[in-house]
Structures are given as structure tokens and as C-alpha cells.
Amino acid sequence: MSARKTPKAEIAALRAEIREHDRRYYELQAPTIADAEYDALQARLKALEDVHPALRSPDSPTQKVGGAVASTFAPVRHARPMLSLDNTYNEAEIRAWGDRVLKNLPPGEAPVYILEQKLDGLSCALTYETGRFVRAATRGDGETGEDVTENVRFVHNVPMKLSGCSLPETLEIRGEIVLFFEDFKKINEEEVLAGRPPFVNPRNCAAGSLRQKDAQVTKRRHLRFFVHSYGDWRPEHDLPSHSAFLERCKEMGFSVEPFAKASSIDEVVAHYERFRDEGVSKLPYAVDGLVVKVDSFAQQRRLGFTAKSPRWAVAFKYPAQQATSIVRDVEFSVGRTGTITPVAKLEPVFCGGVTISNVTLHNFEEIGRLGLRVGDRVLIERAGEVIPKVVKVVERARGGKDIAPPRKCPVCAGPVVKEEALVAVFCDNPSCPAQVRRTLEHFASRPAMDIVGLGDAAVDQLVAKKLVADAADLYSLKKDDLLGLELFKDKKADNLLGQLSASKAKTLDRVLFALGIRHVGEKTAATIAERMDLGALLRASEADLMSVPDVGPVVAKSLHAFFASEAGRDLLARLRKAGLAMAKPERLVAAGAPFAGMTFVFTGSLTKFTRDEAEEKVKSLGGKASGSVSAKTTYVVYGEDAGSKLKKAAALGVKTMTESEFERMLP
């Protein structure tokens, strides 16, 4: 950090730098600095902000909930340790566990067992005081977890206020936070569309989504919580059993996954086998076993705990859906942004109900980690609906062939480059047919230009017949061009032309996203388009672009490179000539946005926000900000030395509030 910088400039630079590291950590999953170095940046920023309070800003990385790495979430010591479960893997082991249970209970007292799924998510403890949600903590090491309260507020089915009377003063419910396959798939589709690597599995994705410094990200991720146990609470005092506890939780407003009862280990085994063979694949979330619990609290007390786990409960794990096969070859697929992904071609093998012959190796670092060579026998695994992955090499081939990144693009033979911050290699030729095809598919996709009828097959034909080389060419297509393709008969051709014509009205945010500029996802495109029109974008420097919230140096560089390039400018000019409106979008107000329908006027000198920041907050929450007070104004927020606007508010009977009161209204 240069000593010549003013505090203001240094703060701005640190904020940008930290945001960029956050992005690398969370979005790219490719951090480029150590946690300690990151902490040092945060500490320096905080120190500067402490010395210069006027430069504080509510959206500074120091003010965000939690932090980018584990060390920045506050530690929470669990009132009672969060234990784990012992595992059993086969019938003999579960029978041995059942025998131990019987041995430790009085003769003739056969237990009833509760059978739950073992959810493959993140353990979380929720604390309520007089029925109100006050804290959430992750499991951590079992003794101390991390405070994720603000993020858990956005886990959809976590009640903020419990129903029912006679709630204890303090109540701690424990359970699992999971992401349904359906939501996981959507998130990964978005990640890929935005040119980012997809999450490996729902668990990882749930963990990343919960430990977000920006709780709004958590909100969009649709996490869910299912109760499985309790911490600081004694339901044993007034409830007889675990099943009664679960029923009580339902009454209080929690989600409880369906459970079954069994009165013998024979029944447990039968249930396990049924689920393993048919049930698991039908569940909407990932599970990795059955949890068998003794139902009666009295019997649980008798059985007690070992140092690590209860004796009254055990996990009966489902076998992972694994198989081994030989890697016959590795091919390279080229994505929309040119990313070259190695894909292993396997000797076809049946695993988890499907035949697998291709498996992605993600990137070359992963190949290095596995030490994989062509000819090796590998163990592959498929969990739920998640794409299969190579777990490890189980048998090295003699004379196996090393897998090196290609020197030339496998599709266009153009040069291949490696980008520093990422572990991937790229084809650097924007006219590479693979990239052109994917770019057009992306351009036409629903969240982009939403051109129905321009699917993968149509794009393939248009590119193969050289009718289209980029998005602008789509708008010069004639009916005869389409009728010359196998896919298009009269009506279909008319429909596509109609769709293309209608897409010309799409606003700038959609076009910006549709262009497929690397690192520019749907949200970033919307944020930028709300603040800059096309003319401003064409003129903007990297620094101008970085003044847009959420745009860090990498995104700014990528955008700038596009708008400054001859190819980018030419494409935009042709799109404009084709009649694309690219108008500034109306700010989208989500239904139920907290400030929807409200108009705020800020007056006087604010100390906690700049005027722009305060107005931005209002807009981001669905409200309007205005410069003058009228009868339509909902609130006038005043700082020091407020004058005529405050008087006018009083005259018109408009409500007023201090800056601190306004701050408290913010979510």
C-alpha cells in the first residue's frame, strides 16, 4: 500500500481489494492470499475507519455481517457440546448396536426406535428467547461454533417467532441446514452462466451459502432447516419421547423431516434396505444414512453418552454409490467463455442406477491432485443426483499417459492461455466455433434474451451452415435462411423471427448479461445497467466501473476490455443498428420489498451514510428517494442542521425520523 495515498484513497483501495478477495474466495473458490493476509487487510481497513469515522460506510467490508473467512465470524460457545453419531455400515454392526442397547436397558424393556434420514448438510443450533429467534451457530468443533445469526434469518423455513404457549425462556433447537437438489441445480446453472465454476455438491453449496458476508446471497439460495435434536432445553421434563419432541417442534413452526418407528432391529434393517434401494433416490435432498434413535427419553437417560456420541442413537450409513472403471481417454470441452474443461472418457460402468461413461475432471489442478493418467483405474462416486466425480486412482496403469493441458484449442486450434487467479485454461479465440455456439445459446437463454425456439440444436445448425457467427447476425436472418435448415418449417421459422424481433425490446441489463462477458452474471449486469447507460459504459474507465457496487477489479477489467475492444464495440454497434433498444431498466421492485411504496427525503448532514448511500439503500429495498418534500413523502430523514425540508414536513404532517432511526429500519 503506497504511503502517499490519502486515507480516503487507501480506504477505497482496501475495500476494493477485500471485495475482490471475497469474490475469489466465495465465487471463484480460488483464493489467492492466505487467511492471515486477508485478516491483515481487514484489520488495516478497520484501523483506518476507526481513525477517520467520517469515512465509514455501511457497505464497507468491515460492516458486513460475518466475514469472508472463518476467522471473521464471531465464535459461539455451545451451552452443551454438539456431539456426533457413531456410524454402522452393515447389518451385523447395527445388530450389535441393538444388542448393546438391550443389554443396557432393564430386561423386558424393548425400545421403540425412531428412524430418521441422516441429512447431508450442515449442523446448526438455533437459540430462541421467549419464543423469538436470537442466535444461530454452526457446529464448529462441537464445543465452539460460529455465529451465523444474520444469515440464518434468511433460511426460509426457520421461524423467527415460535407458535404456541408455555414456551421456555430459552430454547435451543438443533438441526441440519440443507439445499434441495432442485435449488442446487439452479444455483449451479447460474454459476456456469456467469462463467464461474459450479459447486461440487449441495453440501458445499449450502456451506458456502450460509457463511456469506452478504446475507442477501443466503436469502437467494433457498436453504432449509430440519430439526433433529436440541441443545439448551430439557424437553425430557415435560415430554416422554423424541417423537413427542419432534411433534412439539412442528407445532412451534419448525420443519421436521418425515420419520418412521420400528419396534425391532429386524424392522430397522427392513426399512434401511427399502430406503437404500428405492427411497433415497426419490428424496429431494442428499442423505447419507439412516439415523436410528431410541424414542423414549427415560430409556435415553439410562443409556447415556460416550465422550463423543449418544449410546441411544446411531447412524446406519448407506453405501456411497461408487464404482471403479478405467479412464480410456481425456477429452477437452470448450465452454462459452473459452474455459477448457478436461472430461474423462470411461469404460462405461453402472453406478447409482445409471451408466456412466463421461466424468468431468473440473480442471488441471484436480488432475494433479488425483495424480491421474490415462489408463488408470479410478473410483467414481455419484451422490444423489449430483454429477459423478472421480474420488481417487485405485490402480495405476503401467505406461499410463500423462494428461497435459492442450496447447491448442481442441475445437478451433487457436492459442490457449492460463488466467492467473483461476485454475482453468482458456481458448483465447472468441471466434472458436465451440465458444460461438455456447455464446449464442447463452444469448438466447431465458434469463438473457429469452428467444424461444433458438435452442442448442438450432444454434448448432446456424453455426454449422455459417449463417451466424455472432449475436448480431441473428437479427439479419431471413425466413429463407431458416427454411434452408432441417429444423425449420414454415410456422417455426415465423415464430423464431417473431421472437427475435420481440427480443429487440429487451433492456440493457438483459443485453449486458446476454453478451456473456466473462464474470458478468445476471445480478452484476442488472446493478450496472441501473447506473450506467450504454453511452456511459462505452466511455467508462475501469475506475468508473469499480464505483458500481459489487464491481471489483476483475469484473471491471473484464467489462472494460469488452467495451474498449474493437470486436465488442463493433458487435454493440451492429446490435444497435439491428434495432435493439438496450434501454435502461426500470428498477425492479421485488414483491414484498420492505420499502415498496415508500418515498424518503434526506435532509441535513448525515453522519452514518453519504446522501448517495442512503438513497441507494432506500432504492435497493424497493423504495423511492426524492429531493423534495410533498404530501406523497413517507418519511423525511434528518441529519444535523436540517432546515426548510424539516419545516415543510411538519407543515404537511409528513413523518420525520433521525438518521439512527432510519438505520434501525434497515434489514
Ligand code: IVH
Ligand atoms: S441427531 C447427538 N439426527 O449428523 C447427535 N443428526 O454425525 C445429535 N445429522 O452433527 C444428532 N441428520 O449434524 C441427528 N436425523 C439426524 C441427522 C443428524 C444429520 C448430522 C448432525 C450431526 C451429525 C452426526
